[in-house]
Amino acid sequence: MAARHHRTSFAGISRRGAYERQPNMNLSNPELVRAIDAIPGLRHAERQLEALKEKTRGLRLVTPDEARQAAVDEIVSATAGGSAFPRNAGERVHSAYVDAQKPYADALVLLAARKHLEDHIAHLRETENETALEALGESLAELLAEAAPYVATLGSVRSAEAAIEAGDEAAEAWRKSTVLVKRLVAIRNAQRDLLFPTTRDNGHLFDDHRRTVMDIHDAGHGEVAGFDPDEVPAFALAAVRSRRFDVPYLAWLVTVGTAHVPTTWAALEEGAALLAGKRTYTDDGPVWVDPQTVSIIPTPPAPKRHGFEQSPDIALR
Secondary structure (H helix, E strand, O other), X not given: OOOOOOOEEOOOOOOOHHHHHOOOOOOOOHHXXXXXXXXXXXXXXXXXXXXXXXXXXXXXXXXXXXXXXXXXXXXXXXXXXXOOOOOOHHHHHHHHHHHHHHHHHHHHHHHHHHHHHHHHHHHHXXXXXXXXXXXXXXXXXXXXXXXHHHHHHHOOOOOHHHHHHHOHHHHHHHHHHHHHHHHHHHHHHHHHHHHOOOOXXXXXXXXXXXXXXXXXXHOOOOOEOOOOHHHOOHHHHHHHHHOOOOHHHHHHHXXXXXXXXXXXXXXXXXXXXXXXOOEEEEOOEEEEOOOOOOOOOOOOOOOOOOOOOOOOOOOOO
């Protein structure tokens, strides 16, 4: 009889902590990492988690019961093969059980600590998300402030060719603006990641929420405060909805003065909900109309008589 030697595996646990619970979150995005680092205590928890991951990586340990059974199977197999039954059989089985207890207990504690840290990081991520989004908004403000002098230099220039023709100063402003556009893309991608839900406790609600966030962003919300497609230039609206940002769009963001990062999902949803109301147009422009509807309850028809409507005589005799 071959000895059975079962092992408990601790592999397969998320190697990037709670953030792997967030689908499509790109932790190679420096703007996202910078925003996440603004959450108090998060970086320390991440370092602690990485240390525990190193201790549990590749860990394969036998439980005491499995070790005892393996010792039993080994003795039985040897005896069945012609070997003499060992005098210390019981001692060997007992020792196998005892020897496995401490390393297995150590593993259980490590695993519990790792799970606790992963849950703690997920809690910070869910409860302190607004802090990360505020930090992302500060990054956007810094970017636009840096871009402002380049936009002023470019003036009405809206293409690389025109910038070259305008001279070295304009060409350099265009080149530096192009670099800032890449950072703008990173900021907006981080914004989407942070506004996505973080857990899948209810798969349908999770997927619906993700689709809603994507639809709202794709419609153009989340870029400027008070977004209204009727008041956005066609080229800027096309850039927002296609997610293809360029220097002219960056220049528009600088000049419009209302670029922002929503700090909560509710704030993003509220802006989209306002535009979902019905609008009617007059010579003076769009007029908001309360989308509430009034249902008139019709007067019920008179009851039909069938000849049996007289109440029975139930007086006591």
